Amino acid sequence: MQxxxxxxxxxxxxxxxxxxxxxxxxxxxQETFKVGIVSFLSGQAAESFGIPAVNGAKVLVEAFNxxxxxxxxxxxxxxxxxxxxxxxxxxxxxxxxxxxxxxxxDREKVDAVVGYVSSGDCLAVAPVAEELxxxxxxxxxxxxxxxxxAKYSYVFRTAxxxxxxxxxxxxxxxxxxxxxxxYNLINQDYAWGHDSRADFKAAMSQLYPQxxxxxxxxxxxxxGQYGTExxxxxxxxxxxxxxxxxxxxxxxxxxxxxxxxxxxxSQVVLSAxxxxxxxxxxxxPDGTILGARGAYGLLAPKSPLNDWWWSLYEKGYNTYPAQAxxxxxxxxxxxxxxxxxxxxxxxxxxxxxxxxxAALKGSxxxxxxxxxxxxxxxxxxxxxxxxxxKTRFDAGxxxxxLEDIQRFPAECxxxxxxxxxxxxxxxxxxxxxxx
Numbered sequence: 001m002q003x004x005x006x007x008x009x010x011x012x013x014x015x016x017x018x019x020x021x022x023x024x025x026x027x028x029x030q031e032t033f034k035v036g037i038v039s040f041l042s043g044q045a046a047e048s049f050g051i052p053a054v055n056g057a058k059v060l061v062e063a064f065n066x067x068x069x070x071x072x073x074x075x076x077x078x079x080x081x082x083x084x085x086x087x088x089x090x091x092x093x094x095x096x097x098x099x100x101x102x103x104x105x106d107r108e109k110v111d112a113v114v115g116y117v118s119s120g121d122c123l124a125v126a127p128v129a130e131e132l133x134x135x136x137x138x139x140x141x142x143x144x145x146x147x148x149x150a151k152y153s154y155v156f157r158t159a160x161x162x163x164x165x166x167x168x169x170x171x172x173x174x175x176x177x178x179x180x181x182x183y184n185l186i187n188q189d190y191a192w193g194h195d196s197r198a199d200f201k202a203a204m205s206q207l208y209p210q211x212x213x214x215x216x217x218x219x220x221x222x223x224g225q226y227g228t229e230x231x232x233x234x235x236x237x238x239x240x241x242x243x244x245x246x247x248x249x250x251x252x253x254x255x256x257x258x259x260x261x262x263x264x265x266s267q268v269v270l271s272a273x274x275x276x277x278x279x280x281x282x283x284x285p286d287g288t289i290l291g292a293r294g295a296y297g298l299l300a301p302k303s304p305l306n307d308w309w310w311s312l313y314e315k316g317y318n319t320y321p322a323q324a325x326x327x328x329x330x331x332x333x334x335x336x337x338x339x340x341x342x343x344x345x346x347x348x349x350x351x352x353x354x355x356x357x358a359a360l361k362g363s364x365x366x367x368x369x370x371x372x373x374x375x376x377x378x379x380x381x382x383x384x385x386x387x388x389x390k391t392r393f394d395a396g397x398x399x400x401x402l403e404d405i406q407r408f409p410a411e412c413x414x415x416x417x418x419x420x421x422x423x424x425x426x427x428x429x430x431x432x433x434x435x
Contacts, residue, residue, distance in 0.1 A: 031350060033081040033339065035061075035332075036104035038097070038115025039140075039324070041089040044222050044248030048275045049117060049324045052317075053140070054087055056325025057114075059316040060332055061085050070308050072365075078339040081350060086110060090117060094124035101125045105134045112137065112356065114331050117324075119143035119191035126155045135353040137360075139331035140324065142244075142272075142293065143191040144199075144421040147377030154357050156380045158331040158372060160414060162192065162244070163199045163421035164386050165271040165291050167413040167429070170203035172289060172388040172406055173240065178267055180204065182212045183240035184233050186226075188249065189218040196244035196271055202425040214238045222249065230257045234265060241266040251276050258285050274298060275322040277400040281393070284400050288391045295369045296326035298402045299387040309368040330367035330384075337365050373410065376417055383410040409433060 037057050040050025061083050063069045067076035077083050086108050088100050097116070104110045112135045116122045122141035127150070129136035136155045138146065142162030146155075173180055183204065187193035197216070204211055214236045217229050230253075233241060241262065245253050250273060262268065263285035274292035277284055292299050297320060300306050309329060313321040321329075338360035342351035351359070362379035365372055370385045389402030412434035415424035424430070 031081050032084045033078040033112075033350065034084045034086065034108065034110045035335070036086045036088060036101075036108060036110040036113040036115065037328075038088045038090050038100070038104075038113065039328075040091055040117055040247075041087070043091040044224070045117060045246070046091070047248065048251065048279055048322075049247045050090060052275065052322060053117070053324035053328045055317055056313060056321060056328040057085060057087075057332060059312050060329055063312060064332070064336060070305060073333060073336055075340065078336055079343040079348065081339075088115070090115065090121060094118075094120050097121045098124050098128050101128055101136075102132070105129075105132055111135070111350065112335060112353075114139050114328070114335065116141050119145075119195070122146055122157075123191060126150070126152060129155050133353060135356045137331050137335060140293075140327045141192070143195045145191065145195065147381040148420045151378060152380055154353055156334075156357075156360055156374070156382075157377075158334045158374075158382050159294065159327045160382055160384050160386070160410070161421070162196050162271070162293075163415065163425070164383070164408075164410075164413040165244070165293055166196055166199040166242075167203045167425065168291055168386050168388050168408050169242070169269045169271055169289065170200060170207050171408065171413065171434070173267075173269065174207045175406060176404075178240070180208045180211050180240045180267075182214050182238040183242060184215040184217075184236065184238040184266065185213070185242045186215070186217040186219065186229055186233065186253070187242075187244045188221045190221050192246075193218060193221075193244055197242075199421060199425060200242050200244075200271070202422060203429075206425060206428055211239075219249075224249065224252050226253050226256050230260055230262060233257070234260060234262055237265055239267060241268045242271075243268070244271045246272045246275070251280060254280055254285070255283055258283060263288060272323070274402075275324055277391070278319055278322070281398075281400065282395075284391055284393065286392050289388060290391065290402075291386060291388045292323040292326075293386070294323060294326065295385050295387040295407065297322040299389055299405060300326070300369055301385075301387075301407070303366075303368070305366055306368040326367075326369050330365075330369065330372055333367055334360060334363070334365055334372060338363065371410075375410075376414070383414040385410050386413060409435075 273290040
């Protein structure tokens with residue numbers, strides 16, 4: 001009897017141990033990886049940029065959680081951890097975004113943040129994430145200054161900066177022998193606009209050294225009304241008109257300047273314009289030369305991964321993905337691979353910020369728009385290939401299509417490691433490989 005009681009007692013303890021082990025395993029299996037995703041959900045940048053980016057995140061996170069993405073992204077969640085996304089509106093300015101970032105880390109307890117379209121916001125939040133020693137991916141903003149003027153351990157940008165866009169535009173003009181004895185510029189009066197303007201002017205000085213700069217306009221971000229600027233651009237005619245306007249500002253500029261003949265009097269080149277093609281439709285003038293800040297959307301290369309991504313987004317939203325969701329996708333794909341690489345090295349545990357940073361630094365991966373390589377900024381800044389094309393409204397398809405597309409390798413339009421963009425361009429873009 002005594003032996004029987006001891007056996008029962010021992011059996012109960014074993015059952016208890018097994019139960020605790022099962023509960024621990026279940027808890028680990030149910031552990032989540034929480035991601036803060038920040039983009040414009042309101043304001044002039046929401047319709048054509050912020051909301052499509054968030055939509056891209058939603059369908060991709062769902063596909064990741066279900067294990068329905070193609071290899072190497074086919075493991076459910078992040079290494080088996082369910083992805084939980086917290087969405088935050090970027091509208092409101094840099095001071096507000098700094099506070100929102102702190103809230104994401106401190107209150108929401110996110111494991112990583114992926115976000116920011118505005119260059120001003122990126123310049124503001126990056127030092128804060130570094131100070132907090134928290135992992136941050138900048139998925140879009142274009143200013144080269146983020147990693148050219150500072151060094152970070154916890155901050156990454158998984159897309160090329162704006163130098164690529166403007167060098168590619170100038171190279172496209174030159175490759176087609178487009179006359180450019182004079183050119184005008186209109187760019188927004190903040191970091192993105194100033195940097196885009198400087199890079200395009202520097203690239204033109206190398207490829208078109210005799211070209212003269214005419215109007216050089218810097219309207220404020222969100223201006224919306226461009227009557228004065230359009231008058232200046234049409235009265236002081238130039239062979240080429242350059243702009244890095246985007247979002248609602250770009251839509252307003254096209255709608256207001258098209259009827260006044262600007263696109264007929266000058267070859268307009270737009271560095272970041274594919275995202276307005278769908279909302280503008282036949283209001284986008286034919287023959288406009290534009291980029292998408294990468295080989296995205298109608299400029300994307302043919303590949304199984306791009307076909308899958310295009311179909312996933314189109315089924316979800318009944319439209320094709322443009323640059324913003326592409327950039328969001330490549331950020332989340334890079335984060336997924338980094339998380340799983342870190343987990344493979346740490347015994348399958350949720351990775352820390354330090355472990356995520358070590359895994360993403362200097363890495364590379366395939367994305368729908370091409371190969372992403374973290375080659376600049378000491379392994380924290382991506383380079384990638386890009387493409388430029390020319391618009392034509394196709395009445396049969398009832399959409400704008402892009403023709404005469406030229407693709408540029410990353411090494412053709414990005415500076416080499418350790419060289420600032422401005423210095424590289426002014427130095428004749430030494431070492432560029434454009435074949």
